[in-house]
Amino acid sequence: MIIQKQKAFEEIMSALEGEEKVFIFGCADCATACKTGGEDELAQMKQKLEEQGKQVTGTYVLDTACLSGEVRKRGKELKEQLDASDSVLVLACGTAVQTIGDGLEVIAHPGVDSLFIGNVVRLGKYVEKCSACGKCILEETGGICPVTRCAKGLMNGPCGGYSPDGKCEVDPEQDCAWLLIYERLRERGKLGWMETVKDPKDYSTVSSPRTLVWEHKKEAEDK
Amino acid sequence: MSNFSEALQSGKFVVTGEIGPPKGTNVEQMFEEAEHLRGKVAAINVTDIQSSVMRVSSLAVCIKLREMGLEPVLQMVCRDRNRLALQSDLLGAAIWGIENVLCLTGDHVSLGDHKEAKGVFDLDSVTLLKAANTLASGKDMAGNDLDGTPSFFTGAVVSPASEPVEPQIIKMKAKVEAGAKFFQTQAVYDPQQMEDFMKKVSGFGVPVLAGIVLLKSAGMAKFMNSNVAGVQVPDALIEEMASVGKKERKKKSVEIAARLIKQMKDCCNGVHIMPLGWDSLVPKLLDQAGL
Numbered sequence: 001m002i003i004q005k006q007k008a009f010e011e012i013m014s015a016l017e018g019e020e021k022v023f024i025f026g027c028a029d030c031a032t033a034c035k036t037g038g039e040d041e042l043a044q045m046k047q048k049l050e051e052q053g054k055q056v057t058g059t060y061v062l063d064t065a066c067l068s069g070e071v072r073k074r075g076k077e078l079k080e081q082l083d084a085s086d087s088v089l090v091l092a093c094g095t096a097v098q099t100i101g102d103g104l105e106v107i108a109h110p111g112v113d114s115l116f117i118g119n120v121v122r123l124g125k126y127v128e129k130c131s132a133c134g135k136c137i138l139e140e141t142g143g144i145c146p147v148t149r150c151a152k153g154l155m156n157g158p159c160g161g162y163s164p165d166g167k168c169e170v171d172p173e174q175d176c177a178w179l180l181i182y183e184r185l186r187e188r189g190k191l192g193w194m195e196t197v198k199d200p201k202d203y204s205t206v207s208s209p210r211t212l213v214w215e216h217k218k219e220a221e222d223k
Numbered sequence: 224m225s226n227f228s229e230a231l232q233s234g235k236f237v238v239t240g241e242i243g244p245p246k247g248t249n250v251e252q253m254f255e256e257a258e259h260l261r262g263k264v265a266a267i268n269v270t271d272i273q274s275s276v277m278r279v280s281s282l283a284v285c286i287k288l289r290e291m292g293l294e295p296v297l298q299m300v301c302r303d304r305n306r307l308a309l310q311s312d313l314l315g316a317a318i319w320g321i322e323n324v325l326c327l328t329g330d331h332v333s334l335g336d337h338k339e340a341k342g343v344f345d346l347d348s349v350t351l352l353k354a355a356n357t358l359a360s361g362k363d364m365a366g367n368d369l370d371g372t373p374s375f376f377t378g379a380v381v382s383p384a385s386e387p388v389e390p391q392i393i394k395m396k397a398k399v400e401a402g403a404k405f406f407q408t409q410a411v412y413d414p415q416q417m418e419d420f421m422k423k424v425s426g427f428g429v430p431v432l433a434g435i436v437l438l439k440s441a442g443m444a445k446f447m448n449s450n451v452a453g454v455q456v457p458d459a460l461i462e463e464m465a466s467v468g469k470k471e472r473k474k475k476s477v478e479i480a481a482r483l484i485k486q487m488k489d490c491c492n493g494v495h496i497m498p499l500g501w502d503s504l505v506p507k508l509l510d511q512a513g514l
């Protein structure tokens with residue numbers, strides 16, 4: 001899930017400066033789970049904007065705002081309202097903003113800050129577990145990701161920065177990921193792996209922008 | 224071969240010192256501190272943007288030290304440079320005749336004075352050791368041939384007072400495999416702990432220099448206990464520091480450090496003294512420690 005936080009209302013207002021008519025999109029997936037762009041948040045945003053003298057031409061919570069097909073389909077259905085708007089405010093992740101902006105050829109304003117790919121511990125508490133590094137090593141590390149959960153993204157065991165209660169030097173609230181890995185590998189009798197020299201990470205797999213096209217699709221497209 | 228590596232190979236008890244570059248171009252005081260170490264230590268470490276607080280470059284200071292006829296240990300951390308820059312600086316060090324390199328991960332940027340900076344950590348201490356030794360074999364990390372091969376004497380750090388210590392020892396093994404030829408430890412204040420640690424790592428066959436940080440006051444000791452990972456100053460030493468007036472502190476500090484060195488002398492291969500600006504006390508300290 002893309003963990004996100006709504007931008008300050010003042011920032012949204014300043015982005016909408018000079019625009020009178022605004023349409024608001026939300027998303028039923030991540031934005032709803034993070035309470036940034038579900039039905040409730042869209043209704044609240046509509047009210048706040050109207051209080052500030054904006055005209056809200058409509059609101060719509062997309063099922064999944066990062067799907068180009070879905071966005072285009074809803075865009076057609078909502079054409080009239082969208083055409084009557086100066087711009088669109090997207091209360092969903094940055095991918096949604098661009099999927100909507102590019103797909104519907106509208107001015108799309110970001111209404112949230114996208115933070116990380118995360119796990120929803122419970123409503124209101126979100127933690128990062130994976131940063132989509134392109135080559136998963138969870139198999140070796142006992143299912144705990146050092147790329148993401150070690151503050152330095154170390155590949156070869158802990159730095160000297162952990163405290164006796166197992167916390168990281170960077171944030172005393174966070175567990176040292178490498179101590180967690182150490183404990184788990186010890187339990188599973190696999191500590192030998194930690195003694196070996198691991199290659200540095202291959203960052204060629206994370207050079208942006210990343211794309212993935214299935215091989216058979218590529219061939220079909222080429223034909 | 225560096226004098227430092229020869230000294231270690233000879234099996235003698237080896238002493239190294241340390242200086243920290245300043246923030247700004249006034250380097251006189253730092254080089255004065257280094258002068259106090261002349262003839263007393265086998266080599267002088269130069270810290271690399273220590274504690275993530277921006278300062279003069281370690282490499283530049285090492286070059287100066289060599290010009291002064293002092294032998295440097297170039298400290299290199301992985302926080303600020305990617306593998307291109309680290310290898311490039313290693314070659315740069317080599318053309319100035321700098322062979323001793325201490326490879327560290329480095330503190331996180333959030334601990335320093337440029338918290339908005341991007342922490343790099345493209346390599347880590349282990350892969351930096353390996354990179355330096357790969358260069359010394361005539362190739363770069365990508366496998367390309369070098370036109371002119373550097374030689375390095377690479378070392379690393381370990382924290383005997385970390386709890387738990389086992390992950391440190393496991394990583395130490397990886398560092399040896401990656402080419403660590405010596406270790407300098409984080410500050411240790413408990414000789415028994417050092418002895419126990421040395422028993423566990425003697426099998427690696429790599430010399431270990433125990434870290435000595437001069438205690439400046441009881442307050443500093445308490446600060447380190449709660450803020451510096453892997454450092455534990457026992458209460459007895461804190462009380463000992465607190466028992467003397469301000470004027471007597473330097474004397475007491477030297478007395479404690481000399482005692483620690485004597486107690487640890489038989490279990491390790493040398494000491495790495497980090498005077499934190501009190502370099503002028505090092506000759507007296509070594510005297511009292513009987514070195």
Ligand code: SF4
Pocket residue numbers: 129130131132133134135136137138145146147148
């Ligand atoms: S190693 Fe970590 S960041 Fe990479 S894919 Fe696996 S969980 Fe994600």
Ligand code: SF4
Pocket residue numbers: 149150151152153154157158159160161162167168169170175176177178179
């Ligand atoms: S203390 Fe642990 S989690 Fe924090 S940077 Fe060091 S190894 Fe990574």
